[in-house]
Amino acid sequence: MKKILFLSLLIAFGCKQIETSDQTSTPTFGIVIHGGAGTILRVNMTPEREAAYREVLAEAIQVGHTILKNGGSSQEAVEKTIHIMEDSPLFNAGKGAVLTSDETIELDASFMHGAQLDAGAISGVKTIRHPISAAIKVMENSPHVMLSGVGADAFAASQGLEIVAPEYFFTERRINSLKRVKEAEAKKESISSTEEAFVQHQRYGTVGCVALDLEGNLAAGTSTGGMTNKKWNRIGDAPIIGAGTYANNATCAISATGWGEFFIRSVVAHDISALMEYKGLSIQEAAHTVIHDKVGGLGGDGGVVGIDSKGNVAMEMNTPGMYRAHMDAEGKLNVKIYKD
Numbered sequence: 323m324k325k326i327l328f329l330s331l332l333i334a335f336g337c338k339q340i341e342t343s344d345q346t347s348t349p350t351f352g353i354v355i356h357g358g359a360g361t362i363l364r365v366n367m368t369p370e371r372e373a374a375y376r377e378v379l380a381e382a383i384q385v386g387h388t389i390l391k392n393g394g395s396s397q398e399a400v401e402k403t404i405h406i407m408e409d410s411p412l413f414n415a416g417k418g419a420v421l422t423s424d425e426t427i428e429l430d431a432s433f434m435h436g437a438q439l440d441a442g443a444i445s446g447v448k449t450i451r452h453p454i455s456a457a458i459k460v461m462e463n464s465p466h467v468m469l470s471g472v473g474a475d476a477f478a479a480s481q482g483l484e485i486v487a488p489e490y491f492f493t494e495r496r497i498n499s500l501k502r503v504k505e506a507e508a509k510k511e512s513i514s515s516t517e518e519a520f521v522q523h524q525r526y527g528t529v530g531c532v533a534l535d536l537e538g539n540l541a542a543g544t545s546t547g548g549m550t551n552k553k554w555n556r557i558g559d560a561p562i563i564g565a566g567t568y569a570n571n572a573t574c575a576i577s578a579t580g581w582g583e584f585f586i587r588s589v590v591a592h593d594i595s596a597l598m599e600y601k602g603l604s605i606q607e608a609a610h611t612v613i614h615d616k617v618g619g620l621g622g623d624g625g626v627v628g629i630d631s632k633g634n635v636a637m638e639m640n641t642p643g644m645y646r647a648h649m650d651a652e653g654k655l656n657v658k659i660y661k662d
């Protein structure tokens with residue numbers, strides 16, 4: 323009898339505890355973005371250029387933040403935030419994407435939703451103004467996760483997404499970059515350190531966004547032109563679920579940027595989530611381990627942005643810089659470019 327009484331008390335107390343903790347955990351939201359990691363050095367930056375980057379980062383994150391603040395979904399916040407960066411010629415995604423060795427544009431993007439682990443991705447597309455939206459359409463309206471090439475372009479058109487002429491994406495800056503990278507490649511060992519730094523910097527510039535909404539849903543998206551001078555329809559990590567993008571409501575949402583081959587081999591985004599899920603690491607510890615020990619250990623470089631189910635964030639890199647910004651539920655904006 324005593325035992326039963328004790329057990330009932332225990333159950334009642336346990337329920338009370340659960341009730342109390344449910345009542346006190348106020349839903350929160352947050353958003354983090356990146357505009358690429360790489361050899362971003364103060365010496366190579368003009369105040370005007372830096373201001374231009376800061377302005378677009380702030381504008382983009384504000385769009386997503388407003389959606390989340392008004393109770394909108396993390397999916398919508400990620401999509402609309404990335405649109406701003408895809409439309410800016412400053413970033414290597416959408417307008418302003420880097421050129422392939424054949425002087426063409428091949429865009430990659432992916433999206434993942436943390437509730438049911440739904441995902442969509444496209445690779446090597448040439449005519450979609452907002453590749454992130456095409457990735458979302460693949461997730462929502464196709465039986466597949468990843469589409470590529472002309473088929474992916476056709477699918478996007480059939481979904482009513484905005485289609486543009488391939489020339490839309492070309493910018494003078496990227497045409498010149500391709501020329502310089504090709505010249506540097508031809509010179510190989512004899513290139514100067516300034517030229518080497520330039521080449522390194524041209525490789526990157528992907529954009530990405532992760533968000534947590536008031537419903538507790540996490541979402542992640544990444545969009546890129548890939549690497550300058552890429553050949554043979556090369557595909558990087560950005561459209562690969564688990565490498566460049568991952569979201570799971572139980573852990574975190576991650577978007578990566580950097581040397582894609584190393585990010586694929588390290589399965590970066592999923593590895594961060596797995597360290598949280600199986601080893602109980604915090605998002606910062608997990609991101610630090612994967613970027614520095616794993617990617618860095620293999621000789622790769624780059625960074626990630628992430629947010630967990632409580633709104634904790636990580637902005638980790640092993641490069642001199644990463645264009646990035648974070649906005650919490652209070653609306654505090656934090657825009658950063660350099661590592662320090």
Ligand code: ASP
Nearest residue numbers: 526527528558579580582
């Ligand atoms: N990760 C991208 C790629 O390898 C490049 C970048 O992040 O800028 O295609």
